[in-house]
Amino acid sequence: MFRETTLAQTLRADVALIRLSFLVQSIYAQMCAKHDLSPAQAQLLCVIKDRPRGMSELAGLLRLERPGLSGLVDRIERRGLVRRDTPVHDRRAVTLTPSPRGQKIVEAFYAEVSDRLLEVIAHLPAADRRQFERIATKIVTIECVPAVFGDEANEPI
Amino acid sequence: MFRETTLAQTLRADVALIRLSFLVQSIYAQMCAKHDLSPAQAQLLCVIKDRPRGMSELAGLLRLERPGLSGLVDRIERRGLVRRDTPVHDRRAVTLTPSPRGQKIVEAFYAEVSDRLLEVIAHLPAADRRQFERIATKIVTIECVPAVFGDEANEPI
DNA sequence: TATTGTTATACTCTATAACTATA
DNA sequence: TATAGTTATAGAGTATAACAATA
Numbered sequence: 001m002f003r004e005t006t007l008a009q010t011l012r013a014d015v016a017l018i019r020l021s022f023l024v025q026s027i028y029a030q031m032c033a034k035h036d037l038s039p040a041q042a043q044l045l046c047v048i049k050d051r052p053r054g055m056s057e058l059a060g061l062l063r064l065e066r067p068g069l070s071g072l073v074d075r076i077e078r079r080g081l082v083r084r085d086t087p088v089h090d091r092r093a094v095t096l097t098p099s100p101r102g103q104k105i106v107e108a109f110y111a112e113v114s115d116r117l118l119e120v121i122a123h124l125p126a127a128d129r130r131q132f133e134r135i136a137t138k139i140v141t142i143e144c145v146p147a148v149f150g151d152e153a154n155e156p157i
Numbered sequence: 158m159f160r161e162t163t164l165a166q167t168l169r170a171d172v173a174l175i176r177l178s179f180l181v182q183s184i185y186a187q188m189c190a191k192h193d194l195s196p197a198q199a200q201l202l203c204v205i206k207d208r209p210r211g212m213s214e215l216a217g218l219l220r221l222e223r224p225g226l227s228g229l230v231d232r233i234e235r236r237g238l239v240r241r242d243t244p245v246h247d248r249r250a251v252t253l254t255p256s257p258r259g260q261k262i263v264e265a266f267y268a269e270v271s272d273r274l275l276e277v278i279a280h281l282p283a284a285d286r287r288q289f290e291r292i293a294t295k296i297v298t299i300e301c302v303p304a305v306f307g308d309e310a311n312e313p314i
Numbered sequence: 315t316a317t318t319g320t321t322a323t324a325c326t327c328t329a330t331a332a333c334t335a336t337a
Numbered sequence: 338t339a340t341a342g343t344t345a346t347a348g349a350g351t352a353t354a355a356c357a358a359t360a
Contacts, residue, residue, distance in 0.1 A: 009294070011307065013286060014274035016293035017181050018306035023297055024178035026220060038326060055342060063183060068328040070343055075326070092336045092341040117171035123299060124292065129170060132292045135285050136173035137166070140180055142280060149175035150168065197350065212319060225351040227320055232349070249318040249359045321356070326349105333344070 027116050035109045041076045045098060045106035046149055048082070052095040061146045081105060110149075184273050192266045198233045202255060202263035203306055205239070209252040218303045238262060267306075 011019070025039075032042045040062075047053060047061055059069045073096060076082050081102030085095045098106055121129050168176070182196075189199045197219075204210060204218055216226045230253060233239050238259030242252045255263055278286050 010290050011294040011297070012271075012275075013278050013290050013293070014271040015307040016290055016297065017177070017274050017277070018185075018270075019297040019302045019304075020174070020293050021178040021181035021185075022305050023300050023302045024174050025182070026302075028175075028178075029220075040327065056340085063186075064327090065329060066342065067330080067344080072327075074343095090337075090341080094342065113175075114169075114171040117174050118169075120174070120296060120300060121170050124295060128292050128295070131288050132296075133167050133170050133173055135281065135289045135292075136170070136177050137168040138281060138285070139277060139289075140168070140173065140176040143180050143277060145176045145180045145183075147176075148179050150172040195349065213317085221350090222352060223319065224321080224353080229350075231320095247318085247360075251319065315360100317360075318358085319356100320358100322354085324352085326351080328349080329347085331345085333342100335341085335343100337338100337340075 023120070024117070027120070028113060031109060031113045031116065034112070035105055037105070037109065040072055041081070042106075042109055043148060044072060044076060044096075045081065045102060046110060047147075048096050048098055049103065049106045049110065050151070052085070052097040055094050055096070058096065061148060076102075113149075180277070181274070184277070185270060188266060188270045188273065191269070192262060194262070194266065197229055198238070199263075199266055200305060201229060201233060201253075202238065202259060203267060204304075205253050205255055206260065206263045206267065207308070209242070209254040212251050212253065215253065218305060233259075270306075 028042070029039060032039050035042070037045070043062060044058070047058060053061070055066060055069060055073070058064075059066045062069065064072070073082065073084065077084060080099055083097050083099050085097060087093055087095060121132060124132070185199070186196055189196050192199070194202070200219060201215070204215060210218070212223060212226060212230070215221075216223045219226065221229070230239065230241065234241060238256055240254050240256050242254060244250055244252055278289060281289070
């Protein structure tokens with residue numbers, strides 16, 4: 001391989017990863033602003049959009065301490081986007097479910113983020129897109145990244 | 158292509174991008190904590206580590222409003238990690254430079270983030286790593302992502 | 315007048331420590 | 338006692354609007 005010829009043109013993987021992440025965060029933030037959600041609120045809604053979750057489980061998925069999550073839920077509940085429930089079999093616990101309005105908002109948000117991210121790779125040759133999906137899936141699977149975004153139906157087994 | 162056979166195993170590009178970003182942010186946050194930097198402070202230091210920048214330029218690169226940047230700089234200056242200077246030719250302006258201690262910290266931080274990110278792809282076959290670098294570089298180049306991380310010497314032309 | 319940056323204000327986010335209620 | 342979650346507190350981050358100084 002003639003590495004010299006590409007050195008100045010191809011970013012090192014670490015730099016590429018950071019910038020890719022910066023790009024995604026930037027798109028995510030734009031869509032949040034458009035739907036009047038903070039990034040934290042949007043992420044919370046995305047995690048509960050397909051099924052309710054308990055507070056501890058959510059804190060783990062979102063990598064938050066539980067008091068921080070409590071506050072986040074307070075604010076988004078005050079806006080009427082989620083509902084706290086107490087399961088009958090354990091009255092210490094709380095499960096979180098999107099309200100009908102929250103569900104509508106998160107679905108619209110999710111769809112637009114997806115669209116915008118797919119645009120990001122739309123200009124690549126189809127072979128590159130497939131390669132990218134394959135390799136990126138490998139990376140996040142090996143690293144056990146929690147399912148903070150995605151459809152239940154389209155998860156790797 | 159027999160898409161059906163891989164549908165359940167390969168994530169869609171949008172989902173993969175979000176999770177990759179989540180992974181990177183998570184690693185970034187861990188390294189920040191280790192070096193006692195907030196993510197915003199670390200990013201600021203990374204942007205000025207190779208050369209001083211003006212406040213407006215920084216606000217643009219970091220996608221912050223200027224009052225937010227002023228506060229960020231106040232806090233990090235109070236910790237003695239950066240220095241504000243006024244260039245003689247325009248006394249309205251302010252340039253930001255890491256202090257010697259700030260420079261040492263950001264270089265250590267930068268090196269560890271790089272290492273950890275390179276570990277993330279270290280288990281992939283070499284061909285996958287090269288493909289990933291190539292395609293990710295294309296994406297961030299097409300999308301004009303600002304150089305928030307990287308060496309001056311290793312930028313695409 | 316336009317530009318650079320800061321101050322004032324308000325809110326969200328998030329951590330640690332201490333607490334309450336249930337198991 | 339251990340677990341689930343909340344309250345109290347404090348500080349960081351960030352936005353908008355109003356301001357000051359310089360060009």
